Amino acid sequence: MPAEPALQEYLITREPYYASQHNEIELFEAAYRNAIPVLLKGPTGCGKTRFIEHLAWRLARPLVTVACHDDLTSSDLVGRYLLVGGETRWVDGPLTRAVRGGGICYLDEIVEARKDTTVVIHPLADDRRALPIEKTGEHLRAPPEFCLAISYNPGYQSVLKDLKPSTRQRFVAIEFNYPNAQLETKIIVQESGLAAATAEKLVKYAAMTRNLKGNGLQEGASTRLLVHAAKLMAIGIPPRAACRGAIAETLTDDPEMRMAINQLSAALF
Numbered sequence: 001m002p003a004e005p006a007l008q009e010y011l012i013t014r015e016p017y018y019a020s021q022h023n024e025i026e027l028f029e030a031a032y033r034n035a036i037p038v039l040l041k042g043p044t045g046c047g048k049t050r051f052i053e054h055l056a057w058r059l060a061r062p063l064v065t066v067a068c069h070d071d072l073t074s075s076d077l078v079g080r081y082l083l084v085g086g087e088t089r090w091v092d093g094p095l096t097r098a099v100r101g102g103g104i105c106y107l108d109e110i111v112e113a114r115k116d117t118t119v120v121i122h123p124l125a126d127d128r129r130a131l132p133i134e135k136t137g138e139h140l141r142a143p144p145e146f147c148l149a150i151s152y153n154p155g156y157q158s159v160l161k162d163l164k165p166s167t168r169q170r171f172v173a174i175e176f177n178y179p180n181a182q183l184e185t186k187i188i189v190q191e192s193g194l195a196a197a198t199a200e201k202l203v204k205y206a207a208m209t210r211n212l213k214g215n216g217l218q219e220g221a222s223t224r225l226l227v228h229a230a231k232l233m234a235i236g237i238p239p240r241a242a243c244r245g246a247i248a249e250t251l252t253d254d255p256e257m258r259m260a261i262n263q264l265s266a267a268l269f
Helices: 005-010 024-033 048-059 074-078 094-101 115-124 181-192 196-210 223-234 239-251 255-268
Strands: 038-041 063-067 079-084 087-092 104-108 130-133 138-141 147-152 172-175
Touching: 005 063, 005 094, 024 038, 024 048, 024 172, 038 048, 048 063, 048 104, 048 147, 063 094, 074 079, 074 094, 074 115, 087 094, 094 104, 094 115, 094 130, 094 138, 115 130, 115 147, 181 196, 181 223, 196 223, 196 239, 196 255, 223 239, 239 255
Parallel strands: 038 147, 038 172, 063 104, 104 147
Antiparallel strands: 079 087, 130 138
16 A cells, blocks of 8 residues: 555655664564564664664655653644644644554654553554544544554663553564674674774774673663764764764763773774
């Protein structure tokens, strides 16, 4: 089914680069063919968003992304009545637009949203495949092309910010982690144009910072941050300065921890 005109702007027309780590592409496509929603879980900056962009391109479906946050309401997802041109009109929210147009709705960092908001996805995430719109009385059926995908970072799990079993057991889960050293080097080279030998040093540097997780850092350097540093280096920024600005200063505000992270880069560059 072609995308609805309202969703044409959400079509990804150029292939986003994605390097597969395991069988995540095959698993997602199998879930999609069986109308099963998908949960992506893994640390910040490990490729979850790039993965969903790549799959939207492969499946030729519009991708509607919602960055979840504490103030996200069900109306923000489903829609609301607004005053338009002097009259009150119903305006679909991103979730409703994706359902109507047979797109992929990606709720990024779902645990950041309030629990009373996330329950709105329950009828869409089981055999009903439906979105009740209480304010209009509409009971919207999702077409076969529609897909619901959500993501979260288990590293930030807490009692207050975790997925309820009634939510997570509706999904096929795909776990992501940082790529192995060889693949991560390849990704950095592809994304930045940096020389492979320098990219290898960046990957070693990242491994050192990741070993500090739980010892002063919430998380080590992500693949995303390595790409940022590599792009700076590729246009002439000295490696230590690039690592300081793109990685050390981003990871922590603690002066002693920043000093330790900068010393790690100094040992390699």
